[in-house]
Amino acid sequence: MSKDAYRIVLLPGDGIGPDVTREAVAVLELAAAHGDFTFSYKELPAGGAAIDAHNDPLPPNVLEECLASDGVVLGAVGGPKWDHLTGAMRPESGLLKLRKALGAFANLRPVFVPDALAEGSPLREDAVRNTDLLVVRELTGGIYFGEPRAREPEGDHEKAYNTMVYTTPEIERVARVAFDWAGKRRRAVTSVDKANVLVVSQLWRDVVQQVHDKDFADIDLQHMYVDNAAMQLVLNPRQFDVIVTGNLFGDILSDAAATLGGSLGLLPSASVGGRTGLFEPVHGSAPDIAGQDIANPIAAILSAGMLLDFLGESRAAEAIRHGVAEALDAGARTADLCRTGHRRVSTSEMSEEIQRNMKAFFKG
Numbered sequence: 140m141s142k143d144a145y146r147i148v149l150l151p152g153d154g155i156g157p158d159v160t161r162e163a164v165a166v167l168e169l170a171a172a173h174g175d176f177t178f179s180y181k182e183l184p185a186g187g188a189a190i191d192a193h194n195d196p197l198p199p200n201v202l203e204e205c206l207a208s209d210g211v212v213l214g215a216v217g218g219p220k221w222d223h224l225t226g227a228m229r230p231e232s233g234l235l236k237l238r239k240a241l242g243a244f245a246n247l248r249p250v251f252v253p254d255a256l257a258e259g260s261p262l263r264e265d266a267v268r269n270t271d272l273l274v275v276r277e278l279t280g281g282i283y284f285g286e287p288r289a290r291e292p293e294g295d296h297e298k299a300y301n302t303m304v305y306t307t308p309e310i311e312r313v314a315r316v317a318f319d320w321a322g323k324r325r326r327a328v329t330s331v332d333k334a335n336v337l338v339v340s341q342l343w344r345d346v347v348q349q350v351h352d353k354d355f356a357d358i359d360l361q362h363m364y365v366d367n368a369a370m371q372l373v374l375n376p377r378q379f380d381v382i383v384t385g386n387l388f389g390d391i392l393s394d395a396a397a398t399l400g401g402s403l404g405l406l407p408s409a410s411v412g413g414r415t416g417l418f419e420p421v422h423g424s425a426p427d428i429a430g431q432d433i434a435n436p437i438a439a440i441l442s443a444g445m446l447l448d449f450l451g452e453s454r455a456a457e458a459i460r461h462g463v464a465e466a467l468d469a470g471a472r473t474a475d476l477c478r479t480g481h482r483r484v485s486t487s488e489m490s491e492e493i494q495r496n497m498k499a500f501f502k503g
């Protein structure tokens with residue numbers, strides 16, 4: 140039988156994007172060497188790198204290659220160099236366009252506190268230990284994409300506006316993703332909105348409830364206002380299993396949740412819904428530490444793990460999660476996680492340590 144051959148597009152992007160994407164590829168290669176599948180890669184520019192090379196944050200041929208691939212692995216986009224740009228010329232616009240074109244309407248952001256990191260959390264250890272939740276963020280609608288939007292003159296001043304808009308089908312499909320995941324986890328969904336103020340949230344709440352009552356009545360559903368959810372996340376994160384929310388609230392809450400484990404450098408994500416998924420760390424491009432071999436590669440490496448899960452290569456995905464947990468247990472810490480008494484490692488050293496533990500996993 141011939142091996143499955145997956146075609147992967149790599150979009151390292153800007154800042155530390157290339158530093159961490161390199162390590163994601165290294166673990167994918169190791170996984171392939173121990174599985175019955177292979178990867179081929181096309182590395183292409185996106186974000187600021189594509190603006191510099193082609194004056195377009197997502198050139199048409201790059202988008203085409205992404206659509207034709209089995210998975211897209213992205214590093215990070217943006218940075219001060221491109222901050223003066225506006226509208227469709229911004230690096231971030233390229234990413235939004237890619238998410239939309241891939242039909243990646245559900246952004247899965249698992250948030251966990253590895254045992255080894257609970258004591259280093261900025262929050263109280265006993266509050267964060269064993270946190271294991273999944274943020275399901277709607278990714279191709281809401282205020283990120285809503286029309287009308289503009290910045291325009293009004294008399295002697297300016298005005299600007301965006302529109303937060305959701306349709307019933309957009310809410311239904313992401314709610315289904317959340318309930319499906321809850322069914323594989325601890326069977327509880329918290330839907331986060333601002334239904335006490337926003338009419339778009341009132342529709343959100345009603346539709347999530349209807350999907351629940353019709354097809355997922357065996358899952359526990361609660362609704363929570365976003366301001367309260369932000370507080371509950373740092374007060375008692377263990378109360379959550381699956382959180383489902385709109386694009387903007389999900390963006391904000393997932394960064395807040397990232398502090399639980401002590402670093403944004405830990406959190407992976409998968410954006411799914413179409414034929415091809417997009418896999419990227421939750422963190423940004425951190426231009427101040429780019430190219431110095433000090434960024435934390437764990438979020439990118441775990442994103443590669445989510446890609447393997449998406450492709451159905453669950454043993455390889457398991458090896459990656461195991462490798463990360465073992466490296467952290469053994470005390471390896473990149474700069475973002477490093478405190479007195481810790482063993483400080485570089486980006487590549489962290490990756491090597493993870494790979495060593497993956498090899499042990501494959502042997503055992």
Ligand code: IPM
Nearest residue numbers: 216217231232234235390421
């Ligand atoms: C994220 C990022 C992006 C977002 C930016 C870079 C457009 O913050 O993936 O969380 O807001 O979605």
Ligand code: MN
Nearest residue numbers: 390391394421
């Ligand atoms: Mn964000």
